[in-house]
Amino acid sequence: MNRVVITGVGVFSAAGKSVPEFWETVRDGKSVIGPLTIIPTDDLHIKIGAEIKDFDPKEHFASKQLGLLDRFAQLALMASREAVEDSGMDFHGDEGLRAACLIGSGVGGQQTLDESYYRIYAQGRKGVHPFTIPRLMLNAACSHVAMEHGVRGPAFAVASACSSATHAIGQAFHMVRSGMVDTAVAGGTEACIALGTMKGWEAIRVMALDTCRPFSLGRTGMVLGEGAATVILESLDHAKARGAKIYAELAGFGMSSDAMDITLPDAGGAARAMEGALTDGGLNADDIDYVNAHGTGTAANDSTETRALRMALGDAAAEEAVVSSSKSVFGHALGGAGALELAVTTLAIQNGVVPPTANFTEPDPECDLDYVPNEPRELQIGAALSNSFAFGGLNAVLAVKRFDG
Amino acid sequence: MSSVESDIYDIIAEKSAVDRSKLQSDAKLEDLEIESLDVVEIIFAVEEKFDIHVPYNANDQELEFETIGDVVTAVQKLIDEEGASA
Numbered sequence: 084m085n086r087v088v089i090t091g092v093g094v095f096s097a098a099g100k101s102v103p104e105f106w107e108t109v110r111d112g113k114s115v116i117g118p119l120t121i122i123p124t125d126d127l128h129i130k131i132g133a134e135i136k137d138f139d140p141k142e143h144f145a146s147k148q149l150g151l152l153d154r155f156a157q158l159a160l161m162a163s164r165e166a167v168e169d170s171g172m173d174f175h176g177d178e179g180l181r182a183a184c185l186i187g188s189g190v191g192g193q194q195t196l197d198e199s200y201y202r203i204y205a206q207g208r209k210g211v212h213p214f215t216i217p218r219l220m221l222n223a224a225c226s227h228v229a230m231e232h233g234v235r236g237p238a239f240a241v242a243s244a245c246s247s248a249t250h251a252i253g254q255a256f257h258m259v260r261s262g263m264v265d266t267a268v269a270g271g272t273e274a275c276i277a278l279g280t281m282k283g284w285e286a287i288r289v290m291a292l293d294t295c296r297p298f299s300l301g302r303t304g305m306v307l308g309e310g311a312a313t314v315i316l317e318s319l320d321h322a323k324a325r326g327a328k329i330y331a332e333l334a335g336f337g338m339s340s341d342a343m344d345i346t347l348p349d350a351g352g353a354a355r356a357m358e359g360a361l362t363d364g365g366l367n368a369d370d371i372d373y374v375n376a377h378g379t380g381t382a383a384n385d386s387t388e389t390r391a392l393r394m395a396l397g398d399a400a401a402e403e404a405v406v407s408s409s410k411s412v413f414g415h416a417l418g419g420a421g422a423l424e425l426a427v428t429t430l431a432i433q434n435g436v437v438p439p440t441a442n443f444t445e446p447d448p449e450c451d452l453d454y455v456p457n458e459p460r461e462l463q464i465g466a467a468l469s470n471s472f473a474f475g476g477l478n479a480v481l482a483v484k485r486f487d488g
Numbered sequence: 489m490s491s492v493e494s495d496i497y498d499i500i501a502e503k504s505a506v507d508r509s510k511l512q513s514d515a516k517l518e519d520l521e522i523e524s525l526d527v528v529e530i531i532f533a534v535e536e537k538f539d540i541h542v543p544y545n546a547n548d549q550e551l552e553f554e555t556i557g558d559v560v561t562a563v564q565k566l567i568d569e570e571g572a573s574a
Contacts, residue, residue, distance in 0.1 A: 128541065288528050288546040304547040346525055382547040 308414020
């Protein structure tokens with residue numbers, strides 16, 4: 084089996100439209116959650132989110148291409164451009180035949196759905212734009228990324244709500260590890276700031292009114308944040324042969340299903356996914372120095388995830404490891420979250436700095452681990468986990484190791 | 489029993505599948521085994537019925553609605569307030 088390394092990273096998020104900008108914001112715990120501006124909020128009770136500011140798609144896409152792109156595909160393309168360029172890979176030749184493209188998303192083209200329904204039901208128009216279907220389909224982001232870069236091997240979208248990106252990256256990891264492909268473009272995207280979507284999240288009563296403060300006492304829920312991230316995965320032999328820059332080694336992937344409840348999380352299911360990632364990566368619990376938590380800021384997730392960490396790592400290793408939630412900085416990107424958070428985990432390992440959990444006010448007795456409140460911490464990380472747990476009880480966890488040759 | 493109270497009992501009985509005869513003002517939601525997703529659905533049905541907004545957040549660590557009576561009181565207060573401002 085191949086060892087698999089990360090040789091390119093690209094992000095497009097409210098916390099930054101490039102990796103350097105993103106890392107600075109996340110590392111310093113500068114939360115970018117604020118008032119929503121890209122949609123009208125008069126009819127919303129929840130008026131906050133994490134938006135990508137100063138993004139004019141016309142500056143980045145030709146008008147003919149832009150007509151086919153929902154915002155979720157635009158974000159994925161922007162992230163993929165940075166990752167591919169960063170890796171130095173060119174997929175347009177034979178390399179593209181031995182490459183996979185897997186992009187996760189929770190819902191797909193939500194803005195297109197919203198605008199199309201508005202035309203029919205509110206405006207009483209007779210039809211919708213002819214590109215409605217190609218724009219909204221959940222695989223549109225994956226297809227556009229594959230087309231733009233010339234990736235011609237296995238390619239499909241992965242949907243598992245908030246675990247979509249992590250499932251996509253994990254699947255790509257196993258493809259590269261098994262030798263099915265040499266390289267992969269993998270990640271996730273979500274453009275969730277649409278009025279209909281916000282209404283839906285508001286209705287299920289788990290949204291914070293003030294901000295996202297994971298693991299903190301007095302947390303009132305999650306905050307949505309749009310964004311996308313992609314990574315370039317590559318077999319170690321392939322990366323060495325072309326002298327690629329290596330960020331870190333992707334070591335293991337674990338998955339599980341709670342099979343219990345459609346919205347409530349289960350500590351046992353989450354723990355089994357973490358244990359799976361350790362086993363898959365040949366890691367022991369005490370190898371884990373850092374966990375980038377799912378950490379949504381809901382009452383249920385954060386206490387459940389804390390219990391799951393204790394179950395999976397054992398009390399001693401769970402208390403020794405440091406845990407932080409980047410959702411406190413850039414919100415919950417749903418189907419894109421796992422990719423953004425793997426990017427954070429990778430950059431934390433590369434830079435020897437653990438980014439903090441922002442907006443932390445005071446400890447919650449039910450969340451009794453070290454959550455790196457508000458200030459970054461220097462730490463040489465040997466191995467880390469990146470957790471994603473979805474509505475529907477679908478859990479996915481990636482294990483990443485520092486690359487020492 | 490006021491009509492508001494009676495309507496709320498109807499909604500709770502329908503959404504939670506708890507026998508309507510077990511619903512009393514001092515009955516605790518927890519004791520009736522009304523699940524969190526049912527609570528969310530009950531609140532929504534109440535909002536639709538009375539055309540009000542109930543500022544309920546499932547993350548509140550201090551439970552706002554402990555008993556059925558708490559729900560009725562809160563809804564009646566919101567109807568009075570929103571009616572007065574209409």
